[in-house]
Amino acid sequence: MTTTGLFLLAILALGFLITFQIAKASEYVSVLKGEKKSFEQNNKINGFLMVVFLVLGLIGVWYCNKALYPKTLMPHPSASDHGENIDTMLKITLLITGIVFLLTQILLFWFAYKYQYSEKRRAFYYPHNNKLEVLWTTVPAITLCLLVGFGLYYWFKITGEAPSNAMQVEITGRQFGWIYRYPGKDNTFGKKYFRMIDEAEGNLLGMLWKDSTMDTPNGVQSLKADATGYDDIIQTTAMYLVVDKPVKLIINSRDVIHDVGLPHFRMKMDAVPGTPTTMWFTPKYTTKKMKEITGNPNFEYEIACDQMCGNGHYSMKGLIKVVDEQEYKFWLASQKPAYTPAVTAAPAPAAQPAHADTTAKDHAGAIVPKGVLAAKR
Structure with a gap:
């Protein structure tokens, strides 16, 4: 000791x-x-x-x-x-x-x-009173029901359907940081599959950038490339939002349960592996304006992980930059899609000697049997 x-x-x-x-x-x-x-x-x-x-x-x-x-x-x-x-x-x-x-x-x-x-006063025995019992039971019960009702009303608004003009941003938690994805010019997110995650190749989310096959407990799985994901923008530095424009967050997790906490926006939502969650809101102030409101020249909107997720939980913080429409378009134009054909292209098959056993060739060219799993988002 x-x-x-x-x-x-x-x-x-x-x-x-x-x-x-x-x-x-x-x-x-x-x-x-x-x-x-x-x-x-x-x-x-x-x-x-x-x-x-x-x-x-x-x-x-x-x-x-x-x-x-x-x-x-x-x-x-x-x-x-x-x-x-x-x-x-x-x-x-x-x-x-x-x-x-x-x-x-x-x-x-x-x-x-x-x-x-x-000694001058004797205790008065008062065992029961129906009116008082009803009063102090019903009044708190009604008050709490009203508070819970308002809470549920706002909760359904936050998690309900976002406006049709809302921008969409996907945010994925991983130990111990955040990954942000924006749809490209086609305004459509490309498909992804968790088994395709490969940070060495820069595929942080498992994007289906190329045709692939893999062995699984349920058989051989065939994955087809999804061209809609070629223009997706993936960032890890900061999430950019537009002031006065609704934004729908599509929330995922790569490993354990995290929680997207947005304290300055008074919102939060769990990030659950395999189960996407959503919430939407409209930012009211740009980062620049909030610096004036708070009197803090170093102010930044923060994303905090509000769920204990491991030893590095304390360091899992992200930044949000709220800007005007023009500044957002300028930032978006400066971003490059995460897809890089030179990196993601499948390597050419090695040449086989003339006397090589044909079983290897037959296996490589085998037709995928029925019952294979379809690639999902």
Whole structure:
């Protein structure tokens, strides 16, 4: 055990010893003064401490809110249209729960002081009241149902069908970074297959850039090249979005469960292997404008992984650049498709000697049997 560990252990042991000795001393004092008198004195002290704890606790809540609120995202507006609704719902929830918190805590500690033990007062036995039971059961239930209802309404809007003019961007999580894909001039994403992922050849997503065959537990699998993917743009540096234009994110994962967290847009969505998820929103402010709003010249929109995904989870961050239409077109024109024929072309088959066994040739040219798997997106 380290020196620090031993030191902490010694502090805990000392604290336990001090608490034990105080308890024993209090017990001895009770015996000397008499149980009844000691009980009344301790009861008054505890009642007074309840009021002190209430006052100091409320001051602490106010101080923490004043000190920490500027460090949260709430002082700055949401950067998306859906995020505005999320902020409104959060404020309503905090208002309702805050009022309930203050009322219950004030009543709890004040009653502990006001109704402390006294010989002049006898406890009133009040076992049941149907009206009160209905009141404090139905009111919270209705309130929570309304809050949940609004949450579901906004959730279905976020995950529902995006507007017809929305741009589409695919974002794929991998340990520990993000891959962004944009459709080319045909505005269509090319097909991909996870078994075709080959970072050495620059195929980060398993794009079907060439005809391939492979052995699988279900037989030989034939994969046909998909020309619609030849113009797809794949990036790992930053995701570019257009201000005031809806964007639909198609979210995937290459390995484990990740989560696309967009704190400034007040949105998030799980990235699940083999199960694409979607969400859409409309960015409201460019990155440049948000630097002015926040007063931070180094501000950048961030993509955070909100799901523990491994040892490098802390470093899985991405950038979003929100720009105007003209700047986006200029950036898009400067990008080159990820498809490179020279890299992805299949190598020429090696020449066979005249006396070579024909079985190898027959196997290479065999017709794929029925039942092969069709290439999927």
